[in-house]
Amino acid sequence: MTRLATTFAACAAQNRAALVCFVTGGDPAPAATPAILDALVAAGADVIELGMPFTDPMADGPAIQLANLRALGSGTTTAALFEIVRDFRTRHPDVPLVMMGYANPMVRRGPDWFADRCRDVGVDGVICVDIPPEEDAALGIPLRAAGIDLVRLATPTTDAVRLPQVLANASGFLYYVSVAGITGKQQAASASIDAAVARLKAATDLPVAVGFGVRTPEQAAAIARTADGVVVGSAIVETIAAAYAAGQDPAAAIMAYVGGLSAAVRSARQDAPK
Amino acid sequence: MTIQNSYRAQPSPDGHFGQFGGRYVAETLMPLILDLEREYRAAQADPAFQTELDWLLKHYVGRPSPLYYAERFTEAVRADAPDGMGAKVYLKRDELNHTGAHKINNCIGQILLAKRMGKTRIIAETGAGQHGVATATVAARFGLPCTIYMGARDTVRQQPNVFRMKLLGAEIVPVTAGAQTLKDAMNEALRDWVANVDDTFYIIGTAAGPHPYPELVRDFQSVIGREAREQIMEAEGRLPDLLVAAIGGGSNAIGLFHPFLDDADVKMVGIEAAGHGLDTVEHAASLAGGEPGVLHGNRTYLLQDADGQITEGHSISAGLDYPGIGPEHSWLHETGRVQYESCTDKDALDAFQFLCRTEGIIPALEPAHALSAVVRHARTMPRDQIIIANLCGRGDKDIFTVADALGVKL
Numbered sequence: 034m035t036r037l038a039t040t041f042a043a044c045a046a047q048n049r050a051a052l053v054c055f056v057t058g059g060d061p062a063p064a065a066t067p068a069i070l071d072a073l074v075a076a077g078a079d080v081i082e083l084g085m086p087f088t089d090p091m092a093d094g095p096a097i098q099l100a101n102l103r104a105l106g107s108g109t110t111t112a113a114l115f116e117i118v119r120d121f122r123t124r125h126p127d128v129p130l131v132m133m134g135y136a137n138p139m140v141r142r143g144p145d146w147f148a149d150r151c152r153d154v155g156v157d158g159v160i161c162v163d164i165p166p167e168e169d170a171a172l173g174i175p176l177r178a179a180g181i182d183l184v185r186l187a188t189p190t191t192d193a194v195r196l197p198q199v200l201a202n203a204s205g206f207l208y209y210v211s212v213a214g215i216t217g218k219q220q221a222a223s224a225s226i227d228a229a230v231a232r233l234k235a236a237t238d239l240p241v242a243v244g245f246g247v248r249t250p251e252q253a254a255a256i257a258r259t260a261d262g263v264v265v266g267s268a269i270v271e272t273i274a275a276a277y278a279a280g281q282d283p284a285a286a287i288m289a290y291v292g293g294l295s296a297a298v299r300s301a302r303q304d305a306p307k
Numbered sequence: 308m309t310i311q312n313s314y315r316a317q318p319s320p321d322g323h324f325g326q327f328g329g330r331y332v333a334e335t336l337m338p339l340i341l342d343l344e345r346e347y348r349a350a351q352a353d354p355a356f357q358t359e360l361d362w363l364l365k366h367y368v369g370r371p372s373p374l375y376y377a378e379r380f381t382e383a384v385r386a387d388a389p390d391g392m393g394a395k396v397y398l399k400r401d402e403l404n405h406t407g408a409h410k411i412n413n414c415i416g417q418i419l420l421a422k423r424m425g426k427t428r429i430i431a432e433t434g435a436g437q438h439g440v441a442t443a444t445v446a447a448r449f450g451l452p453c454t455i456y457m458g459a460r461d462t463v464r465q466q467p468n469v470f471r472m473k474l475l476g477a478e479i480v481p482v483t484a485g486a487q488t489l490k491d492a493m494n495e496a497l498r499d500w501v502a503n504v505d506d507t508f509y510i511i512g513t514a515a516g517p518h519p520y521p522e523l524v525r526d527f528q529s530v531i532g533r534e535a536r537e538q539i540m541e542a543e544g545r546l547p548d549l550l551v552a553a554i555g556g557g558s559n560a561i562g563l564f565h566p567f568l569d570d571a572d573v574k575m576v577g578i579e580a581a582g583h584g585l586d587t588v589e590h591a592a593s594l595a596g597g598e599p600g601v602l603h604g605n606r607t608y609l610l611q612d613a614d615g616q617i618t619e620g621h622s623i624s625a626g627l628d629y630p631g632i633g634p635e636h637s638w639l640h641e642t643g644r645v646q647y648e649s650c651t652d653k654d655a656l657d658a659f660q661f662l663c664r665t666e667g668i669i670p671a672l673e674p675a676h677a678l679s680a681v682v683r684h685a686r687t688m689p690r691d692q693i694i695i696a697n698l699c700g701r702g703d704k705d706i707f708t709v710a711d712a713l714g715v716k717l
Contacts, residue, residue, distance in 0.1 A: 088485065088617045089602060091494040092333045092501065098484055111614045136331055136601040141615030163331045163601065167321065171331075171601070188335040190504055195338060213335050214502035 036129040036157045037182055037205045040079055041240040041261055050257035052298045053242050054078035054291060055133065055266030057086055057100035058117060059109025061277060066117050067124075069273060072284035074128055077295025080242075080262070081121070082160070085114060085134030092162045094217035096267040100274070111138060115154045122155030131158040131184060131205070140171060148175035158182035158205040166198045173202055182206075187233060189213050189221075196236055206240040206262060209233060211247075217267025220246035223255045230259045250297035257301035265294055314568035314644050317635060322518020325641060327634035330517040331601045335501045344519045346424050356419060363415050364530065367448065370412075372531075373400045374538035374695070379665040384685045394548065394688035396681055398698040399535050399563065402670065408700035409531060409559045410441035414510055416527035418445040421508035428503065429453040431510045432496040434461055434489030434555075435625035436468025437671075437700060438512030443477035445510075453477040456495045460487040461625055468704055486619050489629050493603055513556025514633035517604030521634050528562025535695055536566055543693060549684060550575045552697040553677040554647070555591070555627040557636045559699035564645060574646070576684065577636060578676045580622035581649035591620030593632040594640050594647045607634040623652035623712060624672035626700070650676040656712055658682060659702065671700030672708065 034042070044051040054073045058066055070081055086104035090097060118130060132139075132151065139147050139161055151159065159181055164172050166185070176183050182205030190213055191199055200207070209229060211221040226243055233241045243256045244264025253263045269291065276286035317324045330340060350356040364370040377396045385393030401409040421429060429446045430453070433439030439455040446453030455472055459481040462469050472479055485491035500509045514524040539547055550567060552560035554577045567573045582590035590596060593608040600609040602617060610618045610630035620630045639645040650658075655672055658679035662670050670678065674697060681696045688694070702709070710717050 087615075089490060089494050091497040091603075094498075102485075105616060137609070137611065137617070138615040140601060141611070141613070162333050163604070165330060165332060165334050165337045167330050167337065171329075171606075186334045188333075190335050190338045192338065199334065210335065213504050215498045218502070 035182065035205070036127060037080070040129050041206060044079060045261065048302050049299050050260055050301065051079040051240070051242065051262040052077055052295050053080040053082060053244070053262050053264040054269055055082040055084060055264065056269055056273065057084035057097060057104050058114045059086055059104035059107060060100040060270065060273070061103040062107035063109050063113040063117065065283070067120055068284055069287065070121050071124065072287040073291055074125055076288045076291035078291060081128060081130045082133045082264070082266070083114065083118065083130060085111070085132055085138050087135040087138055090135065092215055094215040094267060096217045096271045100270045115150050118156055119154040129157040130155070131160055132156050133160040134162065136161055136163045136171065144172045144175040147172070148179035148181055151176070151181045152179040156181060158184045160184045160186070160208060166201065169202060177202070184208055186210050189229070200237050203237070203239060206242050207233060207237055208264065209241055209243045209260070210245050211243050212245050214245070216245060218246060220248065220252055226256055227259050250293045253294050254297040254301040257298040263298055314639070314642070315565060317638065318518060318522055324635045324638035326599065327605065327607050327637040328518055328521055329606050330604065331606065332517045332604050333501060335504060339504055340517050340519070342424065343420070346420055347519050347523050350420060350423060356423070360416055360419060364412065368405045368411050368415060369403065370530065371534040371538070372403050374535055374542065375400050376542065377666050380662060381685070383661070383665045384682055385690065388686040391689060392686055393690050394685040394692040394694045395690070396685055397539065397547070397693065397695045399531060399695055401531060401559065401697060401699050402701035406437070406441045406444050407703065408437045408441065408671065409528060409562065410438045410512060411444065412530055412562070413512070413524050413527040413558060414441040414445045416523065417508070417510045418449050418451070421451070421510070422449060424508065426506060426508035427451060428507045429510055430456070430496050430499050430507055431512060432456045432489065432492040433512065434458070434492065434628060435704065436461070436465040436472065437626060437704070439477070440468055440471050440475070442510050442512070443472040443475035446477060447475045454480060454499065456480050456482050456492040456499070458486070458488040458492045459483045461489065461492070464625055464708070465704065488619070490617065497603070512558070514558040514561045514635060515556045515603060515605055515607065515631060521605065524558050525561045525565055525635060528558050529565045531559065531562040531697065532564060532566035535563060539693065539695060546570055546573050547693040547695045548572070548574060548688065549692070549694045551578065551677045551681050551684065551694060553578045553627065553673045553699065554632060554636060555580070555629050555673065556631070557633040559697050561633060561635055563695070563697045568644060575644070576680060577645055577647045578680045579647060579649045580624060580627035580676055581651040582621040582623070584651055585649060588618070589621040590649070591622040591627050591629060592649045593630060594637070595649055597630070599637065602631055605634045607637045608632050608640070623655060623708060624676065626671070626673045627676065648680055650679040652712070654679040656709065659709060668698070669702035670698055671702045672705045673700055674698045
């Protein structure tokens with residue numbers, strides 16, 4: 034079993050959702066990222082999403098846009114990101130790590146090169162915002178050949194007719210983008226999330242993780258009652274940025290904030306109204 | 308029966324021009340662009356759509372635009388050319404359109420599609436402001452609210468166009484992200500679109516973006532080439548030897564070129580902006596100085612670094628200041644059907660003044676790049692040969708930039 038499959042299965046066995054935590058790699062500088070990733074794991078992150086910074090993050094809201102600028106401004110390269118992953122894999126042999134980003138940095142040196150590097154350093158999966166199933170050949174084929182999961186996105190606009198196309202060749206988990214919009218902005222009504230998760234779970238055996246706009250432990254817990262995973266991104270990126278701005282240790286801020294999310298996700302189904 | 312190879316049969320059904328083009332968008336937008344494609348196919352098959360488009364192009368835009376023999380321009384080139392050289396230069400006068408550029412041809416077509424799809428809100432990006440003005444114009448004409456994204460730096464460089472758009476009732480959103488120019492405006496328009504998928508139509512200004520935009524923008528702009536073909540047959544009884552057009556994203560060029568692509572004897576040259584020179588980093592020549600990559604929904608030549616980070620273009624012309632190019636041009640470049648050359652800021656300024664003085668026409672800085680190449684080519688072509696250049700915009704918007712570049716204080 035892959036690390037992603039093992040982790041989601043272990044969470045399911047504990048009757049809880051997995052907590053998936055996103056940070057932008059190299060924000061604010063590549064040297065800061067290893068300690069930030071360690072703090073996420075220590076605070077209870079089950080899966081790490083490492084954002085690849087890009088000059089033109091057109092699906093991201095202001096928080097992650099700024100994180101991209103900080104990362105690129107401090108000289109974060111693709112090579113530096115892969116080194117960060119290689120070292121993470123040494124320290125955390127069992128924690129799944131997924132690279133998330135935009136097509137161009139992933140295909141720049143050819144998709145085979147990217148897929149091979151992912152395999153070599155211990156990346157478990159890839160989420161590419163702007164390669165829909167229609168352009169699968171641009172990246173999906175070499176990733177599958179290298180044994181890397183291609184995590185597909187489903188959205189509120191993905192209707193029943195289209196869903197099978199999204200699920201074909203999807204692996205690792207299915208990422209449900211709960212709002213039509215950009216990252217970090219608004220949160221969907223929990224009733225609509227529950228309905229969407231039920232619809233997706235009826236169509237696939239993959240774990241379904243829900244993200245976009247998740248900010249508070251209460252929101253995370255509400256999603257964790259039905260979904261297999263809860264993804265938090267912009268709020269973590271903001272927490273780290275605020276810690277730096279205040280001259281504080283980001284690891285402590287992560288422990289406090291992500292620790293709260295983790296506790297909420299772990300107890301969500303115990304607290305659930307019968 | 309033999310099947311004739313055609314350069315006019317692109318894109319493929321899935322939106323590719325060879326290895327270029329495609330639909331590189333977030334999943335949220337995929338169903339929308341599939342809807343748009345369905346609606347465009349329905350419109351193509353609907354004679355009423357074409358009738359309404361033709362009526363508006365004639366009575367609202369002012370088409371057909373003249374094909375004008377630039378006799379004094381031609382004579383001035385000949386005066387400097389070797390004996391017997393100096394091709395006849397015709398100008399396709401798309402600067403005479405309503406709003407002063409070719410951009411409106413496409414905006415009329417797209418807003419008719421928006422109406423067919425029942426969309427109630429229009430968004431667009433703009434660099435120099437010409438596409439923003441054309442979009443605000445058609446939005447006013449059809450009574451739809453309109454939001455225009457424009458890089459904050461461009462709103463300062465192009466204040467007259469910002470005011471024009473406001474007069475037309477559009478809301479202007481200055482974009483402070485990134486370098487605050489055209490590509491950042493496009494990112495922000497995409498962010499708006501993904502959050503307003505139900506009611507909003509995105510009028511993309513150039514022949515780029517996810518399929519079907521490059522195809523439909525090309526089709527709406529091809530009225531330029533279709534008219535030019537008829538007009539040159541009427542004036543000269545034969546096809547031209549050379550077509551020349553400036554390229555930012557490339558919509559005016561593809562509009563002129565496309566109807567002639569299968570005429571093997573018609574050569575074509577697209578002119579990219581070389582800014583301060585191709586040997587510097589200050590240029591916007593994606594084909595000459597870029598490599599294939601993925602941005603804004605399509606695979607095409609891009610200015611980028613070794614890691615695929617997009618680098619900033621530079622041109623004196625805000626309309627050419629974009630780090631990419633329409634995917635069909637990338638394909639025509641690789642097939643060799645069209646030659647792509649470049650022109651520096653300085654040479655464009657010279658050609659700008661040359662046209663002012665020889666013909667009494669103030670061109671936009673974008674076609675001034677093409678005119679510089681026209682002079683270069685005309686000098687080496689016999690006098691009985693014919694060049695058509697696309698005069699795709701007028702220069703009123705640029706007089707402040709030109710004055711500044713010439714060291715004149717207004």
